[in-house]
Amino acid sequence: xxxxxxxxxxxxxxxxxRRVMALAARATLDELRGALAALEAPDAVDLRPIETGxxxxxxxxxxxxxxxxxxxxxxxxxxxxxxxxxxxxAYLLGRDAARARAAAILxxxxxxxxxKTIADGALAGVRDRLAAEDATAAARAAATKVDxxxxxxxxx
Amino acid sequence: xxxxxKGGEKAIDNAHRLLASTRRGDPAVPAIGVxxxxxxxxxxxxxxxxxxxxxxxxxxxxxxxxARGDLIEAIFLVRAYRTTLPRxxxxxxxxxxxxxxxxxxxxxxxxxxxxxxxxxxxDYTHRLIDFALExxxxxxxxxxxxxxxxxxxxxxxxxxDGEGLIERNPAPAVDAVVGDLTREPLSFPADRDLRLxxxxxxxxxxxxxxxxxxxxxxxxxxxxxxxxxxxEVEVEFFAEELGFAVPLGRIEVTECEMVTQFRxxxxxxxxxxxxYGLVFGQSxxxxxxxxxxxRALRTREFGEDIDAPAxxxxxxxxxxxxxxATGFVEHLKLPHxxxxxxxxxxxxxxxxxxxxxxxxxxxxxxxxxxxAE
Numbered sequence: 228x229x230x231x232x233x234x235x236x237x238x239x240x241x242x243x244x245r246r247v248m249a250l251a252a253r254a255t256l257d258e259l260r261g262a263l264a265a266l267e268a269p270d271a272v273d274l275r276p277i278e279t280g281x282x283x284x285x286x287x288x289x290x291x292x293x294x295x296x297x298x299x300x301x302x303x304x305x306x307x308x309x310x311x312x313x314x315x316x317a318y319l320l321g322r323d324a325a326r327a328r329a330a331a332i333l334x335x336x337x338x339x340x341x342x343k344t345i346a347d348g349a350l351a352g353v354r355d356r357l358a359a360e361d362a363t364a365a366a367r368a369a370a371t372k373v374d375x376x377x378x379x380x381x382x383x
Numbered sequence: 384x385x386x387x388x389k390g391g392e393k394a395i396d397n398a399h400r401l402l403a404s405t406r407r408g409d410p411a412v413p414a415i416g417v418x419x420x421x422x423x424x425x426x427x428x429x430x431x432x433x434x435x436x437x438x439x440x441x442x443x444x445x446x447x448x449x450a451r452g453d454l455i456e457a458i459f460l461v462r463a464y465r466t467t468l469p470r471x472x473x474x475x476x477x478x479x480x481x482x483x484x485x486x487x488x489x490x491x492x493x494x495x496x497x498x499x500x501x502x503x504x505x506d507y508t509h510r511l512i513d514f515a516l517e518x519x520x521x522x523x524x525x526x527x528x529x530x531x532x533x534x535x536x537x538x539x540x541x542x543x544d545g546e547g548l549i550e551r552n553p554a555p556a557v558d559a560v561v562g563d564l565t566r567e568p569l570s571f572p573a574d575r576d577l578r579l580x581x582x583x584x585x586x587x588x589x590x591x592x593x594x595x596x597x598x599x600x601x602x603x604x605x606x607x608x609x610x611x612x613x614x615e616v617e618v619e620f621f622a623e624e625l626g627f628a629v630p631l632g633r634i635e636v637t638e639c640e641m642v643t644q645f646r647x648x649x650x651x652x653x654x655x656x657x658x659y660g661l662v663f664g665q666s667x668x669x670x671x672x673x674x675x676x677x678r679a680l681r682t683r684e685f686g687e688d689i690d691a692p693a694x695x696x697x698x699x700x701x702x703x704x705x706x707x708a709t710g711f712v713e714h715l716k717l718p719h720x721x722x723x724x725x726x727x728x729x730x731x732x733x734x735x736x737x738x739x740x741x742x743x744x745x746x747x748x749x750x751x752x753x754x755a756e
Contacts, residue, residue, distance in 0.1 A: 237627045237628075241626075241627045245627065245628075245629070245630055248629055248630050249630035252630055252632040253632055253633065280468050280470060280471045281437075281465060281469070281470045281471060282471050282473065282474050282620050282631070283473045283474065283563065283565070284438065284473075284474045284477065284618060284634070285473055285475070285476040285477065285561065286476060286477050286479070286579075286636075286661040287476045287477070287479075287552070288552050288575060288576070288579065288659055289552030289553075289657050290480065290538050290638065290640065290659070291538070292552025292553045292555065293552070293553045293554065293559065293561075293575075294476045294555055294561050294576070295561060295562075295575070295577075295579040295583075296473070296561060296563050296564075296576070296580045296583075297477070297583045297636075297663070298433065298436035298437060298583060298584055298663055299436060299437050299438065299465060299470075299565075300437065300438035300474075300618065300631075300634065301437065301438070301442065301468070302471055302620070304471065306624075316622065316624065318471075318620055318622060318629045318631055319631060319632060320618060320631045320632035321632070322439070322441075322442075361483065363528070365483070365533045366528035366529055366530060367526040367527070367528055368484060368486070368502055369500070369528075369529035369530075369531045370526065370527035370529040371486075371501040371502055371527075372500050372501075372529070373498075373500075373501055374494075374499075
């Protein structure tokens with residue numbers, strides 16, 4: 228059982244790869260396929276079978292204390308290799324094998340042509356959609372913000 | 384004791400066919416879709432995910448459909464499903480401070496950084512049946528939007544902690560192994576990590592009743608809701624082959640921080656204590672109940688007496704799991720014929736002995752008969 232995971236800060240390249248992965252994790256299958264088509268991504272081979280499994284999700288006692296296990300989530304992973312040799316990985320919440328495979332090819336492409344190019348190029352539409360959705364959700368929450376007034380209680 | 388029986392295959396098959404048809408209901412009425420359950424019965428989906436201990440909205444929605452809306456049956460289905468999947472590992476701890484907040488309220492501070500955000504809540508509704516929902520006119524107006532810039536919303540207890548008025552959360556020990564009840568059976572005494580895991584998947588009704596009991600005086604902690612927040616958090620998983628934490632997507636969670644009565648002693652000034660709840664999905668009642676029971680169970684830490692059910696960790700943790708509970712209660716309806724035959728034999732023997740003692744001509748010594756009377 229892994230006890231703690233390394234907490235080393237990601238390198239600049241890893242940071243950008245994570246950005247691509249974060250967008251891919253929330254992209255639809257059509258969006259991922261559209262991005263691959265835009266990149267003219269070649270076909271890739273599966274280095275291991277696409278697999279759905281579980282990740283145990285952890286919380287922290289009190290929000291910031293010692294970790295504990297809250298419950299599991301389904302996660303699907305894929306590992307692919309491009310003809311040019313780059314190996315791409317994907318881990319996505321859920322059970323969608325096709326999305327995981329497309330996301331893994333995208334990660335391999337990110338290593339070939341640079342993750343920033345993809346995050347702000349082929350995935351720019353996804354980035355903008357997600358930002359708009361987050362903004363709408365935040366605006367709707369903000370409209371329910373209240374100011375409570377404390378009333379002075381009578382003595383009799 | 385349940386003893387295996389043979390036979391009845393045909394009747395069982397037919398019962399299952401009848402169940403499938405009953406589940407479907409009137410074929411003239413459109414079948415309910417998994418998307419509809421996920422989208423419109425989201426609180427039921429949240430409960431099945433939390434107590435099924437598996438975050439997968441579609442699996443939970445499908446289980447609710449298959450179980451005809453029996454949520455404990457659906458939770459059972461989800462628990463069974465998870466046993467078919469391999470475990471990839473453990474996530475990085477969720478960062479609830481960085482939550483994309485849909486709702487966040489505090490009962491302790493009226494004005495706080497980030498504000499009081501009501502979000503989609505039943506609070507302040509009048510609990511009147513809305514007959515409009517019965518018709519096709521169920522098309523609510525679009526939610527209002529405010530262009531106010533969202534301000535950071537730090538945890539409320541951090542405000543108290545800034546003044547040293549509340550106990551610190553236990554720091555993560557560097558090499559501590561995080562207990563996992565899906566790997567090792569529960570044993571007592573149980574540490575707080577195991578207790579929280581047990582409560583996070585525990586039955587909402589059971590925890591609600593226990594939390595309520597502490598409010599009524601059975602293990603009183605004088606709680607305040609420091610904060611309840613609901614929204615999305617990012618999940619990250621450290622992938623060995625990559626060497627960095629991979630973002631997996633977002634999930635919805637509800638978190639509750641209870642601020643509870645003081646502790647302190649010769650060596651330390653009095654401080655508020657804490658109870659904590661964290662649950663999948665929008666599940667405020669469960670998160671609050673969990674936080675109340677978490678605090679009640681911390682008796683050993685604070686040298687408190689155990690004199691109420693909610694403080695007794697063996698009682699609480701052994702009975703919180705509704706899949707175990709329903710299994711043991713409902714197994715009583717399975718054939719117990721052999722066991723019952725033994726009981727029948729025993730009661731006949733006892734009655735025969737009783738009758739023999741009562742009979743006036745029984746060949747018993749006179750003094751024993753007198754003693755029996």
